[in-house]
Amino acid sequence: MTKLDWAVVVKKIAVGLALTVIPVTLIVGSLVLARTLLEGGTK
Amino acid sequence: MKMELEARDRLVRNGLLSLLIYVLPVLAMFALWSVTGQKPWLSPPEGSTGAWYEALKSMGANGLTVFTLGLGLVELTLGMYGKRFDRNEKTLDLVCYIIPKLLIRPLIAWVSLRSWPALFPGLQGNFSFVPFWWGFLILCVADDLTQYWYHRLHHEIPFLWRFHRTHHSAPYMGVSVTFRQNVFYYFFFSQTYVTSILVYFGLGAPAIVLQTIKSLIIILAHSSLPWDRPLYRHAVLHPLAWILERTISTPATHYAHHSDSSTDGVGYYKGNFGNMLFLWDVIFGTALITRKYPARFGITHYRNDPWQAQLLWPFVKSRVEGSELSADGPAVAEDLPVTEDLANVPSR
Numbered sequence: 001m002t003k004l005d006w007a008v009v010v011k012k013i014a015v016g017l018a019l020t021v022i023p024v025t026l027i028v029g030s031l032v033l034a035r036t037l038l039e040g041g042t043k
Numbered sequence: 044m045k046m047e048l049e050a051r052d053r054l055v056r057n058g059l060l061s062l063l064i065y066v067l068p069v070l071a072m073f074a075l076w077s078v079t080g081q082k083p084w085l086s087p088p089e090g091s092t093g094a095w096y097e098a099l100k101s102m103g104a105n106g107l108t109v110f111t112l113g114l115g116l117v118e119l120t121l122g123m124y125g126k127r128f129d130r131n132e133k134t135l136d137l138v139c140y141i142i143p144k145l146l147i148r149p150l151i152a153w154v155s156l157r158s159w160p161a162l163f164p165g166l167q168g169n170f171s172f173v174p175f176w177w178g179f180l181i182l183c184v185a186d187d188l189t190q191y192w193y194h195r196l197h198h199e200i201p202f203l204w205r206f207h208r209t210h211h212s213a214p215y216m217g218v219s220v221t222f223r224q225n226v227f228y229y230f231f232f233s234q235t236y237v238t239s240i241l242v243y244f245g246l247g248a249p250a251i252v253l254q255t256i257k258s259l260i261i262i263l264a265h266s267s268l269p270w271d272r273p274l275y276r277h278a279v280l281h282p283l284a285w286i287l288e289r290t291i292s293t294p295a296t297h298y299a300h301h302s303d304s305s306t307d308g309v310g311y312y313k314g315n316f317g318n319m320l321f322l323w324d325v326i327f328g329t330a331l332i333t334r335k336y337p338a339r340f341g342i343t344h345y346r347n348d349p350w351q352a353q354l355l356w357p358f359v360k361s362r363v364e365g366s367e368l369s370a371d372g373p374a375v376a377e378d379l380p381v382t383e384d385l386a387n388v389p390s391r
Contacts, residue, residue, distance in 0.1 A: 003046035005357040008202050012227065013195060015203065019233035023065050024190050024240050027181060030066040031170055035084065 050199065057327040061188060062325075072173070077123040084172035096248070099255045107258050114266055115218040123267035127214040135350035136219035137208070142354075147230050155236070159243040171245030172268040178249035183320070185241060186253060189234040191323040195223065195316040197228070201374045205367050209353040211312070213340035216298055221265040225356060257319040264297035271295055275334040288332050292321050295334055302337035304378075310337040 057242035060289040067149050076082070102110075118124060160167065173181065197207035206228040213220045241251045263270055274284035288296060298318075302310025311331035317324045344365075352361035352368045361368035 001357060008357065009227065009388060012203060013231060014192070016231035016233050019189055019193055020236045021236050023185050026065040027069060027185055027241065028244065030069040034069060038073055038077055038082070039109060
């Protein structure tokens with residue numbers, strides 16, 4: 001494994017991480033936010 | 044250069060649209076509850092959803108393995124892998140089927156079991172109030188849209204291509220191609236972790252059903268038995284074909300993605316990225332639907348790189364001169380014109 005290979009692996013992991021964090025943040029965030037709004041709005 | 048900028052712009056536009064699509068099921072669910080005044084988190088739904096759920100759960104646990112091996116055996120018996128299914132290809136396909144089951148999946152499970160409670164302490168089962176079918180819809184989008192993007196980026200970003208090349212080097216279609224992946228591509232499958240986190244949050248039951256249905260669709264889209272052919276032959280079935288080919292991956296659309304050409308009007312490796320759902324390709328303009336099957340599969344410049352290099356690149360390099368997997372090979376090689384000696388004669 002050359003330095004260039006490691007760089008490619010690291011960049012690949014970064015892309016994979018972004019593709020994990022973005023959907024999870026959006027879905028979990030919207031679930032929490034919507035529930036909070038619904039609870040607050042109907043009190 | 045102009046094309047590169049256009050491609051980049053399209054990626055950004057499609058990416059932004061995806062952000063909205065990810066949250067749509069959640070917004071729709073809460074919009075409905077807002078209108079009806081429901082608050083399911085005050086009385087979470089029961090766990091089980093009936094006999095069909097238990098059947099699919101059982102199918103996912105053992106049935107898929109039996110189905111996969113049975114279908115593979117039929118393909119082998121009928122000689123559907125063609126003449127280029129040599130020892131190197133057989134070994135690669137076999138190792139790619141076994142290693143994830145024995146090593147990678149247990150490792151992912153271990154990482155998940157250790158990581159999610161540490162990253163999200165006290166939140167286990169926090170969304171178990173989400174009803175089954177809403178959970179299923181949320182997961183469909185979360186899992187399959189993420190896999191669409193993971194897959195598309197490995198085709199469109201040059202430095203990622205070699206991690207996915209192993210899946211496309213097969214000069215044939217078949218059940219075994221489904222599992223033919225470089226270990227890095229498999230281990231860093233983003234949708235696996237997205238779904239795993241949502242399971243930790245309480246969407247376990249819909250995840251089991253989704254994974255079973257998704258696996259069936261993907262295996263059948265790769266199989267050399269084109270189940271969709273009757274849909275195109277009989278006019279009475281055309282409306283059903285129209286719906287199906289725009290909704291899920293079919294052999295016709297997925298074979299096109301595995302073609303060695305994107306210029307013959309049938310093959311389209313530059314698109315048709317959808318895995319379970321083809322809908323993403325329709326939405327993002329990456330779809331080609333022809334109802335025809337390509338004449339050849341694979342990569343024109345593929346010269347049987349050793350299975351070890353295809354499995355473990357970049358840890359192991361190919362000895363094939365000029366190969367994308369060799370030490371001094373290009374990240375993305377140019378397509379070669381197809382000549383008689385290169386053409387793999389399809390068995391169909």
